[in-house]
Structure formats: C-alpha cells, structure tokens
Amino acid sequence: MRVSVILFPGSNCDHDAEYVYRKLLGQEVQLVWHREHDLRSPDLVVLPGGFAYGDYLRTGALARVSPVMQEIRKFASRGGPVLGICNGFQILCESGLLPGALLQNIGMRFLSQFVHIKIENAGTVFTRGCAQGSVITCPVAHFEGNYFADEQTLERLEGEGRVVFRYCDRDGRVDAADRVLNPNGAAHAIAGIANEFGNVVGLMPHPERAVEDIIGGVGRNSGLPMFAGSLSN
Amino acid sequence: MRMQVLVRLKSGVLDVQGKAVEHALASIGFQDISEVRVGRLVELEVEAGDEAAARQRVIEICEKLLVNSIIENFELRRI
Numbered sequence: 001m002r003v004s005v006i007l008f009p010g011s012n013c014d015h016d017a018e019y020v021y022r023k024l025l026g027q028e029v030q031l032v033w034h035r036e037h038d039l040r041s042p043d044l045v046v047l048p049g050g051f052a053y054g055d056y057l058r059t060g061a062l063a064r065v066s067p068v069m070q071e072i073r074k075f076a077s078r079g080g081p082v083l084g085i086c087n088g089f090q091i092l093c094e095s096g097l098l099p100g101a102l103l104q105n106i107g108m109r110f111l112s113q114f115v116h117i118k119i120e121n122a123g124t125v126f127t128r129g130c131a132q133g134s135v136i137t138c139p140v141a142h143f144e145g146n147y148f149a150d151e152q153t154l155e156r157l158e159g160e161g162r163v164v165f166r167y168c169d170r171d172g173r174v175d176a177a178d179r180v181l182n183p184n185g186a187a188h189a190i191a192g193i194a195n196e197f198g199n200v201v202g203l204m205p206h207p208e209r210a211v212e213d214i215i216g217g218v219g220r221n222s223g224l225p226m227f228a229g230s231l232s233n
Numbered sequence: 234m235r236m237q238v239l240v241r242l243k244s245g246v247l248d249v250q251g252k253a254v255e256h257a258l259a260s261i262g263f264q265d266i267s268e269v270r271v272g273r274l275v276e277l278e279v280e281a282g283d284e285a286a287a288r289q290r291v292i293e294i295c296e297k298l299l300v301n302s303i304i305e306n307f308e309l310r311r312i
Contacts, residue, residue, distance in 0.1 A: 104249035
C-alpha cells in the first residue's frame with residue numbers, strides 16, 4: 001500500500017506517521033509537500049500533527065487553501081481514506097471535510113500529557129482494527145483541542161455514530177464534565193470524529209506516538225491496531 | 234480602498250484568551266472588569282471601483298479564509 005503523508009511548513013509529526021507505516025507496517029510512504037498538486041496516487045493520506053503555517057490566523061486556516069488540500073478534497077470525495085491527527089484534524093475541520101471547530105482548551109493551558117480514548121465506532125477505515133469500546137492510551141499535545149459544534153451538528157454526529165473517539169478513563173468510563181477525563185473541555189468529550197462515509201477521520205490525540213512499548217505506558221492500549229487496520233481493504 | 238475587518242468569536246463560544254486577560258487584569262487590581270472578549274482586526278487594501286464592490290470582495294474573502302463561520306462572525310468598515 002502507498003501512503004502519502006502531507007508536509008506543511010510547521011508540520012512536526014510527519015516522521016512519526018511515516019515511521020508507523022514504513023518501519024512498523026512495511027508500507028511505501030511518501031512525503032508530499034503542501035505546494036504539490038499531485039498526491040502521487042496514494043491508497044491512504046495522513047495529515048500529520050504540528051503547527052501548519054505557524055497556526056497563523058487560526059489553526060489550520062491557511063493550510064485549507066493550500067494546493068495540496070484541493071487534491072485531498074478530490075481524493076476524499078472518491079472515498080479515499082484520510083486521517084488527520086491533531087493539527088491534521090484542525091485542518092480537516094477548517095477545510096469543511098469534517099464538521100465543527102477546535103477551540104482553545106477550556107483550562108487555558110497547552111496540554112501535553114497522556115490521555116485515554118475509547119473507540120466509539122470501530123466501523124471506520126481507521127478503527128476497524130480496534131475492538132468496539134476498547135481504549136487507546138496516547139499523548140495529546142495541543143492548545144486548541146476543545147471540540148465545538150452547534151447542538152444540531154452534535155446531535156447528528158451522535159445519531160449517525162460519527163463520534164469515533166471519546167476521552168475516558170483507563171476503563172473506558174466517559175464523563176465530559178470531568179476535567180481530568182476530558183482535559184480540553186471538548187463537547188461530549190469528543191476526541192475524534194468521522195465524515196458521513198467513514199473514510200475521513202480526525203482526532204486530537206496522537207496514536208502514532210503510542211505504538212511501541214519503548215515509550216512506556218502503551219502496553220495493550222497501543223495505537224498500532226488503528227494503523228494496521230487501515231491497511232486491509 | 235482600505236477596508237477593516239473585525240472578526241469576533243460568536244457570543245456563547247468560549248473565549249479562553251478573553252478569560253485569561255480578565256484574570257490577569259484582576260490580578261493587577263482591576264476587579265471591576267468582566268466579560269472580556271478578544272477579537273482580531275484585519276486591515277487590507279482592495280482594488281475596487283466603489284465601496285459596494287469593495288465590501289462584496291471583502292465579504293467573499295471573509296467567507297473563504299478570514300472567518301470561520303462556525304465559531305466567528307465579522308463586521309466590515311471602510312477606513
């Protein structure tokens with residue numbers, strides 16, 4: 001399988017994504033610069049974390065008008081799988097490929113810590129390798145991770161099973177009002193969502209940084225099944 | 234033609250920056266200040282025949298880039 005990892009000025013998790021797909025899963029990975037008009041025929045696209053264009057104007061705002069995003073729109077509309085991690089999620093929301101927006105964290109702080117996230121929908125391309133209701137433990141590193149959408153949109157996301165990941169405790173218990181379990185204050189404790197077809201998925205946490213035991217704290221809650229599951233068709 | 238765009242978070246959308254400023258003000262003795270909201274001011278030059286055309290052009294760029302209508306609204310004025 002061929003994976004295109006998109007590189008914006010300010011991306012900083014591109015090599016983490018590349019590492020998972022190339023080193024751990026043995027796939028062909030190509031880094032695609034934001035000015036390119038050609039995704040180079042990928043089977044799957046990753047928008048990595050970072051601070052594209054320095055987060056100027058709004059996080060993800062300038063990235064959304066880059067040439068490569070026009071190609072990603074076309075790729076996604078043909079059903080191509082697209083994963084946005086952290087800043088990649090923010091870019092997908094800004095681009096309108098996913099609904100809602102990411103506000104600044106409710107606690108007014110940049111969050112750099114481990115979180116637990118529960119797989120609420122194991123039916124998407126990026127969660128079909130995970131068990132429904134299982135928990136991934138991985139880092140978050142963001143200032144704007146507080147998921148926001150109007151009530152109507154939230155209702156639709158919930159009704160259509162498009163809330164893919166939710167912040168929770170290690171046993172999968174969710175409490176959106178609990179600042180320990182839902183540290184950025186996200187609506188409905190939403191950590192990640194999918195588009196209506198399940199081929200575009202975005203999330204704030206970094207499962208690509210929790211794929212090997214060497215970093216500690218991963219164990220059975222590794223993020224690896226997410227990526228491994230995205231390979232099969 | 235020089236135009237000014239004032240971009241603000243919609244009322245009801247949490248403004249963390251505003252809250253932080255409010256707390257900082259209280260810490261230096263301004264406890265009488267509340268409901269601080271921080272916006273963004275963008276000034277730009279538009280090539281247009283008249284003000285109506287300029288406004289139309291700026292509205293277009295607000296919708297395309299300057300403003301995220303999910304969380305923000307905007308006001309225009311000529312300067």
